[in-house]
Amino acid sequence: MIITKFVLSIFQQNSRLVACESTGRAIAIDPGADSAEVVEFIRESGWELQAIALTHGHLDHVGGTKFLKDKFPDAEVILHKDDEDLYYGLPLQPSMMGLPQVQLAALGLEYAEPPRLTRNWEHGEKYEVGKLVFDVYHCPGHTRGHVVLVEKNEKKVFVGDCLFAGSIGRTDLPGGDHDQLIDSINSNILPLGDDFVVYSGHGPETTVGEERTTNPFLNGSYMASRGRYV
Ligand SMILES: [Zn+2]
Numbered sequence: 001m002i003i004t005k006f007v008l009s010i011f012q013q014n015s016r017l018v019a020c021e022s023t024g025r026a027i028a029i030d031p032g033a034d035s036a037e038v039v040e041f042i043r044e045s046g047w048e049l050q051a052i053a054l055t056h057g058h059l060d061h062v063g064g065t066k067f068l069k070d071k072f073p074d075a076e077v078i079l080h081k082d083d084e085d086l087y088y089g090l091p092l093q094p095s096m097m098g099l100p101q102v103q104l105a106a107l108g109l110e111y112a113e114p115p116r117l118t119r120n121w122e123h124g125e126k127y128e129v130g131k132l133v134f135d136v137y138h139c140p141g142h143t144r145g146h147v148v149l150v151e152k153n154e155k156k157v158f159v160g161d162c163l164f165a166g167s168i169g170r171t172d173l174p175g176g177d178h179d180q181l182i183d184s185i186n187s188n189i190l191p192l193g194d195d196f197v198v199y200s201g202h203g204p205e206t207t208v209g210e211e212r213t214t215n216p217f218l219n220g221s222y223m224a225s226r227g228r229y230v
């Protein structure tokens, strides 16, 4: 597996190209903004971009989908159905998040209609990229239709905005639910095993074990400090 990271947009979002080195097939996970650098990288590598794989429908993860799809029209575009409203409502998301209309152009947050999705992720499906096999798990809580992509042979998990080094995704936006997010992480990410490397939508890489033991949202110290259970 070859993973190449591009940090895009004012949101410092981790957009990644993930390729199977033996077949040259690749996916773009969360192209968060238009990026000529990403397009150039794919062309120069000679990879076949088979999909734009979206973990969830937020603007900072899907904002570059149209740009990339226009350049690689054969790539499928995949998102869970429960985030379709967010995705197709992309041009409205900045105002939904309270960003001032007059600043959108300057911030690079004026969006055209995104391309039609090719299909939806299904919980439990296995998605093949050359010799790589991703298990797809529905992990709602940050958004209703968030998924994570797990490559078990490589022991890597792409978690979008479910989990960060030392933190978890925000749950105050429409569709967010704190308890549901904790449940999603406990059910789908922590059981993978401590040695799995975690690739988040923002910030540095981490591991399941590091987060299980030190992340205050997962080891109990957050709850204790808030007095919820003690
Ligand atoms: Zn998000």
Ligand SMILES: [Zn+2]
Residues within 6 Å of the ligand: 011, 013, 058, 060, 061, 161, 201, 202
């Ligand atoms: Zn994000």
